[in-house]
Amino acid sequence: MxxxxxxxxxxxxxxxxxxxxxxxxxxxxxxxxxxxxxxxxxxxxxxxxxxxxxxxxxxxxxxxxxxxxxxxxxxxxxxxxxxxxxxxxxxxxxxxxxxxxxxxxxxxxxxxxxxxxxxxxxxxxxxxxxxxxxxxxxxxxxxxxxxxxxxxxxxxxxxxxxxxxxxxxDVSQRVLRRYDFIRDRGDGKAIAPAKDEHCENCYMAIPPQQYIELQRGDKLITCSSCQSILYFYEDALNEDETGEEAEAEEA
Ligand SMILES: [Zn+2]
Structure with missing residues:
Protein backbone atom coordinates (compact mmCIF):
# COMPACT_ATOMS: atom_id res chain seq x y z
CA MET A 1 0.00 0.00 0.00
CA ASP A 170 0.50 0.92 -11.79
CA VAL A 171 -2.26 1.81 -9.32
CA SER A 172 -4.91 -0.72 -8.43
CA GLN A 173 -8.42 -0.14 -9.85
CA ARG A 174 -9.93 0.06 -6.39
CA VAL A 175 -7.55 2.80 -5.26
CA LEU A 176 -7.93 4.68 -8.55
CA ARG A 177 -11.69 4.69 -8.28
CA ARG A 178 -11.41 6.12 -4.81
CA TYR A 179 -8.89 8.72 -5.96
CA ASP A 180 -10.98 9.83 -8.97
CA PHE A 181 -14.14 9.98 -6.92
CA ILE A 182 -12.59 12.24 -4.28
CA ARG A 183 -10.78 14.38 -6.82
CA ASP A 184 -13.87 15.02 -8.95
CA ARG A 185 -15.85 16.02 -5.94
CA GLY A 186 -13.49 18.54 -4.40
CA ASP A 187 -10.83 21.09 -5.28
CA GLY A 188 -8.83 18.55 -7.24
CA LYS A 189 -6.85 17.25 -4.28
CA ALA A 190 -7.56 13.67 -3.29
CA ILE A 191 -4.56 12.65 -1.23
CA ALA A 192 -3.27 14.41 1.86
CA PRO A 193 -0.44 13.91 4.33
CA ALA A 194 -1.17 12.88 7.90
CA LYS A 195 1.12 14.56 10.40
CA ASP A 196 1.12 14.71 14.22
CA GLU A 197 -2.10 12.67 14.24
CA HIS A 198 -3.89 15.22 12.05
CA CYS A 199 -5.10 15.33 8.46
CA GLU A 200 -3.05 18.11 6.88
CA ASN A 201 -5.87 18.94 4.47
CA CYS A 202 -8.62 19.71 6.95
CA TYR A 203 -6.74 19.48 10.32
CA MET A 204 -9.12 16.89 11.67
CA ALA A 205 -7.60 14.68 14.37
CA ILE A 206 -6.90 11.08 13.33
CA PRO A 207 -7.78 8.42 15.95
CA PRO A 208 -4.58 6.86 17.44
CA GLN A 209 -5.38 3.35 16.21
CA GLN A 210 -5.86 4.63 12.66
CA TYR A 211 -2.69 6.69 12.89
CA ILE A 212 -0.72 3.58 13.80
CA GLU A 213 -2.23 1.77 10.81
CA LEU A 214 -1.29 4.71 8.64
CA GLN A 215 2.32 4.52 9.73
CA ARG A 216 2.30 0.87 8.96
CA GLY A 217 0.86 1.75 5.55
CA ASP A 218 -0.84 -1.50 4.65
CA LYS A 219 -4.42 -0.22 4.37
CA LEU A 220 -6.19 2.47 2.40
CA ILE A 221 -7.24 5.02 5.00
CA THR A 222 -9.32 8.11 4.28
CA CYS A 223 -9.92 11.14 6.48
CA SER A 224 -13.29 10.84 8.19
CA SER A 225 -13.87 14.56 7.70
CA CYS A 226 -12.62 15.59 4.23
CA GLN A 227 -12.44 12.06 2.72
CA SER A 228 -8.85 12.59 1.51
CA ILE A 229 -6.78 9.45 1.08
CA LEU A 230 -4.17 9.73 3.83
CA TYR A 231 -0.50 8.88 3.77
CA PHE A 232 2.08 9.13 6.50
CA TYR A 233 3.94 12.44 6.18
CA GLU A 234 7.33 10.90 7.02
CA ASP A 235 6.99 8.46 4.11
CA ALA A 236 6.82 11.30 1.60
CA LEU A 237 9.65 13.10 3.39
CA ASN A 238 11.91 10.05 3.13
CA GLU A 239 10.92 9.55 -0.44
CA ASP A 240 11.69 13.19 -1.33
CA GLU A 241 15.06 12.93 0.37
CA THR A 242 16.02 9.81 -1.53
CA GLY A 243 14.67 11.54 -4.64
CA GLU A 244 16.86 14.57 -4.01
CA GLU A 245 19.86 12.40 -3.29
CA ALA A 246 19.28 10.50 -6.48
CA GLU A 247 19.04 13.76 -8.41
CA ALA A 248 22.21 15.05 -6.76
CA GLU A 249 24.00 11.87 -7.74
CA GLU A 250 22.77 12.16 -11.28
CA ALA A 251 24.09 15.72 -11.46
ZN1 LIG B 1 -9.12 15.64 6.25
Missing amino acids: KEQLALLRELQDIDLKLDELEDHKNEIRSRLKENKRFLEKLETDLENQKDELEEVRSTRTKKQHNLQELNNKLEDRQNKLHKTKTGKEYEAVETEIDVIKEEIEEAEDEIERLGEVIEETEDSIEDKEEKIFHLREGIAEEEASAEEQIAELDEEVQALKDRREEARG
Whole structure:
Protein backbone atom coordinates (compact mmCIF):
# COMPACT_ATOMS: atom_id res chain seq x y z
CA MET A 1 0.00 0.00 0.00
CA LYS A 2 2.88 2.38 0.71
CA GLU A 3 3.94 1.94 -2.89
CA GLN A 4 0.39 2.63 -4.11
CA LEU A 5 0.24 5.77 -1.99
CA ALA A 6 3.53 6.97 -3.43
CA LEU A 7 2.11 6.43 -6.93
CA LEU A 8 -1.01 8.33 -5.96
CA ARG A 9 1.11 11.23 -4.75
CA GLU A 10 2.86 11.27 -8.09
CA LEU A 11 -0.49 11.00 -9.87
CA GLN A 12 -1.83 13.93 -7.89
CA ASP A 13 1.24 16.03 -8.71
CA ILE A 14 0.66 15.29 -12.38
CA ASP A 15 -3.06 16.01 -12.15
CA LEU A 16 -2.51 19.30 -10.30
CA LYS A 17 0.10 20.31 -12.86
CA LEU A 18 -2.38 19.46 -15.62
CA ASP A 19 -5.04 21.60 -13.92
CA GLU A 20 -2.52 24.42 -13.73
CA LEU A 21 -1.67 24.15 -17.42
CA GLU A 22 -5.36 24.16 -18.36
CA ASP A 23 -5.87 27.26 -16.20
CA HIS A 24 -2.94 28.92 -17.90
CA LYS A 25 -4.37 28.13 -21.33
CA ASN A 26 -7.75 29.50 -20.33
CA GLU A 27 -6.09 32.64 -19.00
CA ILE A 28 -4.34 33.25 -22.30
CA ARG A 29 -7.58 32.71 -24.19
CA SER A 30 -9.68 34.91 -21.93
CA ARG A 31 -7.15 37.76 -22.01
CA LEU A 32 -7.25 37.68 -25.79
CA LYS A 33 -11.02 37.59 -25.76
CA GLU A 34 -11.09 40.54 -23.39
CA ASN A 35 -8.90 42.60 -25.72
CA LYS A 36 -11.04 41.67 -28.70
CA ARG A 37 -14.15 42.72 -26.84
CA PHE A 38 -12.52 46.04 -26.00
CA LEU A 39 -11.60 46.52 -29.67
CA GLU A 40 -15.15 45.77 -30.76
CA LYS A 41 -16.47 48.33 -28.31
CA LEU A 42 -14.06 50.97 -29.60
CA GLU A 43 -15.08 50.19 -33.18
CA THR A 44 -18.75 50.56 -32.31
CA ASP A 45 -18.04 53.83 -30.52
CA LEU A 46 -16.14 55.04 -33.55
CA GLU A 47 -19.01 54.22 -35.91
CA ASN A 48 -21.46 56.02 -33.65
CA GLN A 49 -19.21 59.03 -33.47
CA LYS A 50 -18.86 59.14 -37.26
CA ASP A 51 -22.66 59.11 -37.57
CA GLU A 52 -22.82 61.90 -35.01
CA LEU A 53 -20.28 63.92 -36.95
CA GLU A 54 -22.32 63.55 -40.15
CA GLU A 55 -25.39 64.77 -38.35
CA VAL A 56 -23.65 67.81 -36.87
CA ARG A 57 -22.12 68.63 -40.25
CA SER A 58 -25.48 68.51 -41.99
CA THR A 59 -27.00 70.67 -39.25
CA ARG A 60 -24.23 73.18 -39.79
CA THR A 61 -24.80 73.18 -43.56
CA LYS A 62 -28.48 73.88 -43.00
CA LYS A 63 -27.61 76.71 -40.62
CA GLN A 64 -25.18 78.13 -43.15
CA HIS A 65 -27.90 78.17 -45.82
CA ASN A 66 -30.20 79.76 -43.31
CA LEU A 67 -27.58 82.43 -42.59
CA GLN A 68 -27.20 83.09 -46.32
CA GLU A 69 -30.95 83.61 -46.59
CA LEU A 70 -30.91 85.97 -43.62
CA ASN A 71 -28.09 87.99 -45.20
CA ASN A 72 -30.04 88.19 -48.48
CA LYS A 73 -33.10 89.27 -46.58
CA LEU A 74 -31.08 91.93 -44.74
CA GLU A 75 -29.72 93.28 -48.01
CA ASP A 76 -33.23 93.34 -49.45
CA ARG A 77 -34.60 95.25 -46.44
CA GLN A 78 -31.70 97.69 -46.46
CA ASN A 79 -32.42 98.47 -50.14
CA LYS A 80 -36.06 98.89 -49.27
CA LEU A 81 -35.11 101.29 -46.46
CA HIS A 82 -33.34 103.61 -48.92
CA LYS A 83 -36.47 103.77 -51.09
CA THR A 84 -38.85 104.31 -48.21
CA LYS A 85 -40.43 107.70 -48.00
CA THR A 86 -42.86 107.87 -45.09
CA GLY A 87 -41.61 107.85 -41.52
CA LYS A 88 -44.02 105.13 -40.39
CA GLU A 89 -42.99 102.69 -43.09
CA TYR A 90 -39.32 103.57 -42.50
CA GLU A 91 -39.66 102.69 -38.82
CA ALA A 92 -41.31 99.35 -39.62
CA VAL A 93 -38.50 98.33 -41.98
CA GLU A 94 -35.91 99.48 -39.47
CA THR A 95 -37.46 97.25 -36.78
CA GLU A 96 -37.51 94.37 -39.23
CA ILE A 97 -33.81 94.95 -39.95
CA ASP A 98 -32.99 94.86 -36.20
CA VAL A 99 -34.76 91.51 -35.85
CA ILE A 100 -32.91 90.08 -38.87
CA LYS A 101 -29.58 91.31 -37.48
CA GLU A 102 -30.32 89.57 -34.19
CA GLU A 103 -31.21 86.38 -36.03
CA ILE A 104 -27.96 86.63 -38.01
CA GLU A 105 -25.94 86.99 -34.81
CA GLU A 106 -27.67 83.95 -33.31
CA ALA A 107 -27.08 81.91 -36.45
CA GLU A 108 -23.41 82.90 -36.52
CA ASP A 109 -22.98 81.92 -32.87
CA GLU A 110 -24.67 78.60 -33.52
CA ILE A 111 -22.50 77.92 -36.59
CA GLU A 112 -19.40 78.71 -34.56
CA ARG A 113 -20.51 76.39 -31.77
CA LEU A 114 -21.23 73.59 -34.26
CA GLY A 115 -17.78 74.18 -35.76
CA GLU A 116 -16.23 73.59 -32.35
CA VAL A 117 -18.25 70.42 -31.86
CA ILE A 118 -17.14 69.19 -35.29
CA GLU A 119 -13.50 69.89 -34.49
CA GLU A 120 -13.71 68.10 -31.15
CA THR A 121 -15.46 65.13 -32.71
CA GLU A 122 -12.91 64.95 -35.50
CA ASP A 123 -10.08 64.95 -32.95
CA SER A 124 -11.77 62.24 -30.94
CA ILE A 125 -12.33 60.16 -34.08
CA GLU A 126 -8.69 60.51 -35.05
CA ASP A 127 -7.70 59.50 -31.54
CA LYS A 128 -9.92 56.42 -31.64
CA GLU A 129 -8.74 55.42 -35.09
CA GLU A 130 -5.16 55.52 -33.87
CA LYS A 131 -6.04 53.52 -30.76
CA ILE A 132 -7.89 50.95 -32.85
CA PHE A 133 -4.96 50.67 -35.23
CA HIS A 134 -2.52 49.94 -32.40
CA LEU A 135 -4.95 47.65 -30.62
CA ARG A 136 -5.49 45.63 -33.80
CA GLU A 137 -1.75 45.35 -34.24
CA GLY A 138 -1.33 44.31 -30.60
CA ILE A 139 -4.08 41.73 -30.86
CA ALA A 140 -2.61 40.24 -34.02
CA GLU A 141 0.77 39.91 -32.29
CA GLU A 142 -0.85 38.55 -29.15
CA GLU A 143 -2.87 36.08 -31.17
CA ALA A 144 0.25 34.72 -32.83
CA SER A 145 2.11 34.41 -29.54
CA ALA A 146 -0.95 32.95 -27.81
CA GLU A 147 -1.13 30.23 -30.46
CA GLU A 148 2.53 29.49 -29.90
CA GLN A 149 2.15 29.45 -26.13
CA ILE A 150 -0.90 27.22 -26.30
CA ALA A 151 0.87 24.83 -28.66
CA GLU A 152 3.76 24.63 -26.18
CA LEU A 153 1.36 24.09 -23.29
CA ASP A 154 -0.44 21.41 -25.29
CA GLU A 155 2.83 19.60 -25.76
CA GLU A 156 3.46 19.76 -22.03
CA VAL A 157 -0.09 18.57 -21.38
CA GLN A 158 0.36 15.61 -23.73
CA ALA A 159 3.63 14.60 -22.05
CA LEU A 160 1.97 14.80 -18.65
CA LYS A 161 -1.02 12.81 -19.87
CA ASP A 162 1.33 10.09 -21.09
CA ARG A 163 3.04 10.07 -17.71
CA ARG A 164 -0.34 10.01 -16.02
CA GLU A 165 -1.46 7.00 -18.03
CA GLU A 166 1.70 5.23 -16.99
CA ALA A 167 1.25 6.12 -13.33
CA ARG A 168 -2.41 5.08 -13.40
CA GLY A 169 -1.47 1.75 -14.91
CA ASP A 170 0.50 0.92 -11.79
CA VAL A 171 -2.26 1.81 -9.32
CA SER A 172 -4.91 -0.72 -8.43
CA GLN A 173 -8.42 -0.14 -9.85
CA ARG A 174 -9.93 0.06 -6.39
CA VAL A 175 -7.55 2.80 -5.26
CA LEU A 176 -7.93 4.68 -8.55
CA ARG A 177 -11.69 4.69 -8.28
CA ARG A 178 -11.41 6.12 -4.81
CA TYR A 179 -8.89 8.72 -5.96
CA ASP A 180 -10.98 9.83 -8.97
CA PHE A 181 -14.14 9.98 -6.92
CA ILE A 182 -12.59 12.24 -4.28
CA ARG A 183 -10.78 14.38 -6.82
CA ASP A 184 -13.87 15.02 -8.95
CA ARG A 185 -15.85 16.02 -5.94
CA GLY A 186 -13.49 18.54 -4.40
CA ASP A 187 -10.83 21.09 -5.28
CA GLY A 188 -8.83 18.55 -7.24
CA LYS A 189 -6.85 17.25 -4.28
CA ALA A 190 -7.56 13.67 -3.29
CA ILE A 191 -4.56 12.65 -1.23
CA ALA A 192 -3.27 14.41 1.86
CA PRO A 193 -0.44 13.91 4.33
CA ALA A 194 -1.17 12.88 7.90
CA LYS A 195 1.12 14.56 10.40
CA ASP A 196 1.12 14.71 14.22
CA GLU A 197 -2.10 12.67 14.24
CA HIS A 198 -3.89 15.22 12.05
CA CYS A 199 -5.10 15.33 8.46
CA GLU A 200 -3.05 18.11 6.88
CA ASN A 201 -5.87 18.94 4.47
CA CYS A 202 -8.62 19.71 6.95
CA TYR A 203 -6.74 19.48 10.32
CA MET A 204 -9.12 16.89 11.67
CA ALA A 205 -7.60 14.68 14.37
CA ILE A 206 -6.90 11.08 13.33
CA PRO A 207 -7.78 8.42 15.95
CA PRO A 208 -4.58 6.86 17.44
CA GLN A 209 -5.38 3.35 16.21
CA GLN A 210 -5.86 4.63 12.66
CA TYR A 211 -2.69 6.69 12.89
CA ILE A 212 -0.72 3.58 13.80
CA GLU A 213 -2.23 1.77 10.81
CA LEU A 214 -1.29 4.71 8.64
CA GLN A 215 2.32 4.52 9.73
CA ARG A 216 2.30 0.87 8.96
CA GLY A 217 0.86 1.75 5.55
CA ASP A 218 -0.84 -1.50 4.65
CA LYS A 219 -4.42 -0.22 4.37
CA LEU A 220 -6.19 2.47 2.40
CA ILE A 221 -7.24 5.02 5.00
CA THR A 222 -9.32 8.11 4.28
CA CYS A 223 -9.92 11.14 6.48
CA SER A 224 -13.29 10.84 8.19
CA SER A 225 -13.87 14.56 7.70
CA CYS A 226 -12.62 15.59 4.23
CA GLN A 227 -12.44 12.06 2.72
CA SER A 228 -8.85 12.59 1.51
CA ILE A 229 -6.78 9.45 1.08
CA LEU A 230 -4.17 9.73 3.83
CA TYR A 231 -0.50 8.88 3.77
CA PHE A 232 2.08 9.13 6.50
CA TYR A 233 3.94 12.44 6.18
CA GLU A 234 7.33 10.90 7.02
CA ASP A 235 6.99 8.46 4.11
CA ALA A 236 6.82 11.30 1.60
CA LEU A 237 9.65 13.10 3.39
CA ASN A 238 11.91 10.05 3.13
CA GLU A 239 10.92 9.55 -0.44
CA ASP A 240 11.69 13.19 -1.33
CA GLU A 241 15.06 12.93 0.37
CA THR A 242 16.02 9.81 -1.53
CA GLY A 243 14.67 11.54 -4.64
CA GLU A 244 16.86 14.57 -4.01
CA GLU A 245 19.86 12.40 -3.29
CA ALA A 246 19.28 10.50 -6.48
CA GLU A 247 19.04 13.76 -8.41
CA ALA A 248 22.21 15.05 -6.76
CA GLU A 249 24.00 11.87 -7.74
CA GLU A 250 22.77 12.16 -11.28
CA ALA A 251 24.09 15.72 -11.46
ZN1 LIG B 1 -9.12 15.64 6.25
